[in-house]
Amino acid sequence: MSIVLNKNFLDMNNLKSILILLISIIFFSCGEDDNIPEPKVVADFETEVLLGENQAIVTIKNLSQNATSYEWSFPDGTSDNTTEENPTVSYIKNGTYSITLVSSNGISTDTKTVEITIDNIPDNGHTPYRYLENDGIFMYYETDNEEVYRSLIPDEFEMPSRMVVFAFFNDFYKLDYGATPYKENALSILVKYQGEEFFHCVYMPVTDEHSMWAGILGLGLPKTIGEVNFTRDNPIYYGDAKNQLDGTMDMSINTENFTIDNDIKQEMINLQLLKSLQIRNGNIVVVGNTGGNSNSVIQTAEQVPNRITLKFGEATITTNTDAISFNHPLDLTPSRVIGGFYLKNTIPFGLTGNQF
Structure with missing residues (x-):
């Protein structure tokens, strides 16, 4: 079998038509790719x-796509930040509140509003965290690191005696209201305010996020998430x-x-x-025990x-700040240990943060 080509098929006009057709196909194909939404x-x-302390703290997990x-x-x-991906907001009264999110990618946006109901803020001025049992170790000591000590004192306070x-x-390890048990480690320093001396907490890693936010927003405590362990090996704790x-x-x-x-x-x-x-929202607050006991x-x-x-x-204490390049509370090493003790408490209590 033989194939015979029509000579007209190869003339210049047909070649031009074929070329134009190919260019059109390529052009429109590219256009379709460029217009992908x-x-x-x-x-x-x-x-x-x-x-938290006399308020509800709402944590938000952003699930936008x-x-x-x-x-x-x-x-x-x-709230401190209205453009953060996962913000936190607090409310001081029971009620129904709306939270609105506008998400965008620069081309399109979408909005979602959710209503939340808060009905468990107590009206007795006490934190709903109620501690039923706890134990731990406690110590007091003097330090001679004046540079670090001064750097940790807020402007509102003065150097102590x-x-x-x-x-x-x-x-x-035992809390009421279904709260999650947690551990914490802390350092407080002596400061002076209006002529009197007080303790002011400057460092407090904890093991539970709920406790962290309650302490930060409710009491003005410098809580962060950390690793905290406590071992009871009587007579050593x-x-x-x-x-x-x-x-x-x-x-x-x-x-x-x-x-x-x-x-x-x-x-x-x-x-x-x-x-x-402590300092909460710019105000000086007294952190106290709901038991109202004036004794030590x-x-x-x-x-x-x-x-x-x-x-x-x-009592012995050692710290390591080799990985930290700035003044830190853990740099306050002892020059004289005053004393320490182990304590186990079974008297229920809560904490308050009343304005000074």
Whole structure:
């Protein structure tokens, strides 16, 4: 079989037509690719209501799809950032509130509004965190690191008569209201305010996010998430913690054959009678115990030994800040250990943060 080509098929006019057809196909094919629409933005989020000091704290998890920017609206709520991807907002009264999110990718936007109902803010002025049982180790010491000490004092406060640090590990293993048990590690320093001396907490890693937000927003405490462990190996009690900057603290109380000196005991009682001040939303607040006990923990333990177990012991503390390049509370190492003790408490209590 033979194929015979029509000579007209190969003339210049037909070649031009074929060329134009090919160019058109290529052009329109490229145009179709260029006009592929951007993925559609879908605004979505979920909320969780936590409880703080006399307020509800709402954490938000952003579930938006194909978005690059966010704008939040919290009528009647308080939030530090309305453009953050996963913000936090607080409310001081029970009620129904709306939360609106506008998600965008620069080309398209989508909006979602959710109503939340808050009905568990107590009206008694007390935190809904109610501690049923806890134990831990506590110590007081003096430091001679004046540079770091001064750098940790907020502008609202002044240097005290001496540089004293209060350090502790606390295991809140039994709480009411279905709250999650957690552990915390802390450092507080002595400061002066309006001529009086108080303790002011400057460092507090904790193991539970609920407790962290309740402490930050409710009491003005510098809580962060960290690794905190507490070991009971009677007569030695031991705590170790690591913060998010890889700074560490190790602390122990050895109660074996230990007798407390009466002068040291009285010195710790005097320190325990001092109030604690924090700064919450620009206001000075007194952090106190809902029990209203004006005695020190040491004095209370002597009065109700069936409810509070307190053992004095030899206190040691070591810290490591090699991974931290700036002044940090863990740099406040002891120049003189005042004293320490192990304590187990079974008297329920809460915490308040009343304006000074």
